[in-house]
Amino acid sequence: MEEKEYSRRQFISQCAGHSAAFMGMMFLLNSCGGNNKPAAKEENTAKPATDPCNDLTGVSAEELDKRKRMAYVDKSQMPGSSCGNCGLYIPWKDQTTCGGCLLFKGPVHAEGHCIQWVAKTT
Ligand code: SF4
Numbered sequence: 001m002e003e004k005e006y007s008r009r010q011f012i013s014q015c016a017g018h019s020a021a022f023m024g025m026m027f028l029l030n031s032c033g034g035n036n037k038p039a040a041k042e043e044n045t046a047k048p049a050t051d052p053c054n055d056l057t058g059v060s061a062e063e064l065d066k067r068k069r070m071a072y073v074d075k076s077q078m079p080g081s082s083c084g085n086c087g088l089y090i091p092w093k094d095q096t097t098c099g100g101c102l103l104f105k106g107p108v109h110a111e112g113h114c115i116q117w118v119a120k121t122t
Contacts, residue, residue, distance in 0.1 A: 052107060053098035059106040066104040067114075076113030084110035087118040 056064065076082040083089045083101065089108065090100040101108045103116055 063105040070114040072114040074109045081117050083108050083112040087120045
């Protein structure tokens with residue numbers, strides 16, 4: 001009986017020790033911030049434009065980089081292929097000269113082009 005009580009005491013003592021260690025670890029992780037810190041705010045250095053087709057304010061640096069990597073240009077140099085007849089073009093309801101693209105955010109000129117151009121299927 002005494003041995004059983006000793007085991008219970010030992011068990012409770014070990015639990016208290018583990019709990020204290022766990023709480024300490026949680027406190028340390030919480031105070032370090034872990035990976036839960038919000039990502040640094042991306043700054044868009046593009047100047048605000050009055051023309052919505054050229055307004056890249058609010059477009060993240062990542063999206064601007066995608067645009068660059070796809071070699072997007074406002075004026076296509078490829079005869080017969082431009083954003084306006086690309087399958088990935090999203091025309092704006094109130095704009096006829098520009099719209100959007102399924103591949104990146106921000107305005108896209110209907111006369112623009114990039115290396116991802118695909119013919120419209122319909
Ligand atoms: S994929 Fe390229 S060509 Fe097609 S709409 Fe987007 S930017 Fe224009």
